[in-house]
Each structure stands twice: as C-alpha cells, then as structure tokens.
Amino acid sequence: MNGLSVIVKTVTRWVAGFIFLYGLYIMAYGHLTPGGGFAGGVILACAFVLWLMAYGRKGSEQLLPYRAAANLDSVGALAFWALAILGLAAGGEFFLNVIQQRSPGQALHLFSAGIIPLCNIAIALKVCASLVVVTLLLAVLRVAVNGTDEQFKSEEAES
C-alpha cells in the first residue's frame, strides 16, 4: 500500500490540518455547543484515516505509529477513570464534579463546568486512538481480508 496519486496527497496535506482543528474545536467546546468528546474524537480519527489512505502505511506510521495509538488508547481510558476517581478522592463520591463545586467557573465560558471539558478531552483521546487502531488493523494490515499475504512474507524476509 504505497498511497494514492500526487493530487490526492497534496489536497490531503492542505485539508487534514483543518479537519484536525475542527475535531479539536468540537472536543474542547463540547460543554457549550453541540458535539463533545465522542464526536470530536471521531473527527480527529477521520483526519488520521484520511492521511493514512492518501499516504499509505509508511506515511501514517511516521505520523502516529500503531504502538503509540494503542498506548494512547489506554491513556485515554485511564484518564477518564482517574477523573471519576478524583471525585471519590476529593469529594467522597464517585464521579463528583469536584472542580465545579470548589471553584465554579463563569457559565457559558470555555473554562467552566469543572471536570466536564477534561472528561471530553479524555474520551476524545480514547475514541480517536481506538478508531485509528481499528482502521490500521482492518484496512491497512489487511490480515482479515486476504489471510496470509505479502504482509507476513515481507516481515519474514526482514527478520
């Protein structure tokens, strides 16, 4: 899988950054406007998948290696869990919005609502990383589609 034509690669180079930025916006403003962690994470994953389709496996490995995506997946899940535990540790209840109770921000501003934006960021990290992992598994490594194929042969030749 060596990627697509020069036209697609050039357009991808222009567009992928904007898609990524839009995903960050949907994620960060999830507590104020429609959107949130899940939708933002999927849009971030869309930017990676576009890059992956245009530049092939080698190009996407430079951007986000498989191993790093798998680790980010775990980091996102653990961060969400840690935010829930934070309520238990500091306030006495699981999932208590501690930051909002201690120092409530100004409503309708970006820095408000306590742990909700932080939870959104954790979920977006988790969803983005896991979708990139699944795309790499299903569409690029092509283990499930073609069975034993060139992937193994080339790896065996390298080792």
Next chain:
Amino acid sequence: MVHLLTLLLVFMIIGAILALTTKDLLSAVIAVGAVGFGCSVVFLLLKAPDVAITQIVVEVLTLVILIRATVGRREVTASGTRDRPGMAAVAALVLLFLVFGVMAMQGQPAFDFGTPVMARVERTPSAFFLANGLRKTGAANIVSSVLLDFRGYDTLGEATVLFTAIIGAVAVLRQRGRRSTASQEKGDAS
C-alpha cells in the same frame, strides 16, 4: 415538516432494502451509507444536533473503512440461500407494524406515542435535568451535562465497552498468532 420526515424515512427504507438485496458488496456498503446520511438529516430536523454530528461522523468513518475493506476483496459478490426463520420473523414484524399503523391512523393508538414521559408524569429526572442542568454542572450544553455529570456512570460503561471491543478486535486480528498458523500450514504442505 412531517412530509419531509416521511420522505426521508421512505428514502432510508429503500436504501436498507437495496443494501439487503443487492449482490454487489460495494453497492450494499454505499446503500448503507445513504441510510446513515438520511438518519443524520432526520436527527437534525428533529432538533438533536449532538446526535446528528455523532451519526454523520461515525457514518463517514465506517463507510471509509468498509469501502477500503471491500474494494480489494477478490470475491465481491455475496452468495447464500435465504433462511426461512429470518423471513418469518421479518413478516411477523411487518404485520405488527401494520397493526400499529392502522390503529394510529384511526386515531386510537395502542400506546401514547409522541408524548414524552416528562410531559405526562410529575417530577421525572429528565425534567429535573432540564431545569437544573446549568446551575448544577455549569455546562451550557445540556446533553453534555447529562452525559458526563448526571449520567457519568453510563458514559464510563460506554467507554469500557469500546475499550473491550478494541481489545477483542486486536486479539482476533493480531499478526503474531496468525503467522504461527500460516507457517504451520506451510509445514504441513511441505
């Protein structure tokens, strides 16, 4: 408004039937994508932008993955016989739908469709969320405040389900186990 919704629903039903009946896998995937986009527009018309955004974004990503997985496939046609229990179940569901439809047309629906619980019952949790969401959580988007504050357990469960699904996919599709069976078969052949 209702006519537009009906039109979209008919479009989605046609897309779903096409996806089931067509022999070509790529056409079936594209038909499923059309159903998803119609669903997203329906959500937008019903004033649920959060769900609409999630629906359209997930639809795009799954469509890309599915097309990528089907295009390179050697056999592009699905074959197989129709199973009679499945057909019987579909026929029973259609019959049930027709009964409810006729009852609704005659103005005496079996259930109180279209009236949310919080309009019928006093002191429901959803009415409490709507009234106190901004004051209690500080989040202007009421959906976000319900998802991550009032109903945080559900979201944690959803994240756990996603995590487990990814672990299962990685375990099934990993390379190391497959490589050993491949070399085994090679050894058997030689």
